[in-house]
Amino acid sequence: MKLKEILKHVPDKKVSNFKNYEISGITYDSRKVKENYIFVAIKGTKLDGHNFIKDAIDRGAKVIFVERELLLPHDITQVVVENTRETLALISSIFYGNPSDKLKVIGITGTNGKTTTSYLLKSILTESGKKCGLIGTVMYEIGERKISSINTTPESLDIEELLSQMVEMGTTHAIMEVSSHGLDQGRVKFINFDAGIMTNISSHEHLDYHKSFKNYLKAKLSFFGRYLAESKKKKKIGIVNRDDPYSKYFINELKRNNIEFITYGRDKKSDVKLIDFKISEKGNYLKVESGGKIYEFSTPITGRGNIYNAVASISYAFFEGIPVEIIKKGLENIKSVPGRFEFIDEGQPFSVIVDYAHTSHSLENLLLSVRDLNPKRIILIFGCGGDRDRSKRPVMGKIAVKMADIVIITSDNPRSEDPMDIIRDIEKGIGWLRRKKCKIIPDRKEAIKEGIFLAEEGDFVVIAGKGHETYQILKDTVIPFDDREEARKFIRERYGRG
Known part of the structure; x- marks a missing residue:
């Protein structure tokens, strides 16, 4: 050119x-x-x-x-x-020839649930015969090719290149996680979106970057109020979790820009209403009402947050006119999402879950979901990332000791910070009486080993914070580290299967 x-x-x-x-x-x-x-x-x-x-x-x-x-x-x-x-x-x-014009582009924004919603939606669309690409936190998918993700929402140049490759591969739909950083920095400008999905908003997230919750919310709202509004696509849709306390702001942005929208949730005004659900180790069951009809769905992915992620995906599928039986098959086909309520099974008599929960809201939801499974005890291993919002650390510490039976506080990605400084920030949210249930083990590998070796039959060991990540950031060094592999290794070591 x-x-x-x-x-x-x-x-x-x-x-x-x-x-x-x-x-x-x-x-x-x-x-x-x-x-x-x-x-x-x-x-x-x-x-x-x-x-x-x-x-x-x-x-x-x-x-x-x-x-x-x-x-x-x-x-x-x-x-x-x-x-x-x-x-x-x-x-x-x-x-790259304006590739978003040649695809149906679906953006998913929110504090938590973006990745799982994208996987669920991709499974439904694939079952319906659509060819889907994916841009998100875990990886970028173009046809059969999978590329490890660097950022949830890459730089604009990289997005356009990925979309262009999707067009070349005959892709029909591109599903993209849209982060607050990506929105604030304009990485998704000039992408013509067909749809936007809002999952939820948490008040303690990315404040290290946005400085205030007001700025964070403003960035999230810009997805509907600016980027979806500026899209040249003729038929656009916004899908909003009506149960979220901040949903009204997103709905107002859609109304202000004359964009059609669908709401979902338990709220009686929801267009796709969640009327019942059950959570078990085998997965989630949910019943929804839409257009005066009641539908039942199930998915092998378990957890409270994933109930809402499924309803968000169902809502978009209803908009696209995908038959209910196809939606059901799509939800049933997906077995797991990397690092999202992922069970580690090496035949041990207790359960081990690895999850990406790294905000106060997601940690609370994770532990509530584990409680739904009737554990004997919850052994929680978690830390907080360095060079990130410090205000959430004591909040997460308070949630941890309130909801878990044993808490092992360790390192996450400390980056440039001293791991013990981060741990001390977490401890500020823990009262003296509850500190007796805590162990401080800064070395994450040793913390996971301690949790695995403490577990008894019927216990749930929950390793939170890093999920799918295959590395740990220590100052200027990035080392290979995978919570899932470490858990497997120590289970085998404990039971002599190494």
Whole structure:
């Protein structure tokens, strides 16, 4: 594609040393630059792409997008714009041929439940004969190809490339988790969504980035009020969990922009009403009412949160007109979601669950779900991430000792923080009388071993926080670490099966 074809769509720009290069690619990472690339200098939270322009030019970049005019070699075309991140979204969409126009794009936002809802919905759509791609926290799926995820919502360039590959593979539907970071930074701008699903909102999440709950909520609301509203798709739908205390704000955004919407939940005003459910180790059973008719569904995925995730998926399927029998098969086909209420079974006489719960709301829901399974005792192993919202740490500590019988406080991803400082923050929410049920074991591997070896028949060992993750971040080092594999290893060690 010629540079002129890209630049004609870019507003309010100042171009220097224009040469109509044949553009072979775009990147915002100087290490990925190849000959005749566009390099877009983005200011991140830690690094500024403007500091890597020389490296980009040395690697073959011929066009540089910047936010301030610089002195560059005469053969380099410089494009000055007000916001390079937003411009990246625009030129990426153009370069890849606006792939979202050729797909049905479903975005899922909320504090918890995005991943499981995306897996459930993908299973239903696949059962109905649709070819689905997935962009989310666990992985990116394009046909049979699976790519480990870096961010829940990747940078705009990466999204457009993934969507383009989906189009090439004959994909019909793209299901995307949409994070508050992605919304605030405009990573989903110029993606034409067909649908938006809101799962739930928790008040203690990502405050390290957003600084206040008001800002966090504002970012989430922008998915419906800005991005879905700006979508050029003709038939759009918003799907909202009416039971969530903040649902009215999302509904108001949809009404304000004249977007059709469906609500779900136990609230009597819900369009898809949850009227009954049962939770067991074998899975979830739920009964819903819609359009005056009652339907029964079941799924092998268990847990309270997954009741709502299933109803959200069912609601979208109803909108698409998918037959009930197909919806049932889709829900029944999905056996598990990586790191989401995932049972670890090595034949031991107690249960082990690995879950991604890393917020106060998700931890409480997780432990309530485990209580529904009538455990003899709950042995909880958890920590909190470093360089993240510190205010949720004592709240999670309070929930842990209230709902579990034995609590082992350990490290999560401490990042640049001292693990013991994080643990002390968690302890602030734990009263002195309840501290006797706590053990402090900063080494996560040793904490998991302790939990496994403490367990007796009928107990539930719950390992929370990291879920599907296969690494642990310790200062500037990333080491291989998988809660599921560690649990399996120690079960085998305990019972001599290693």
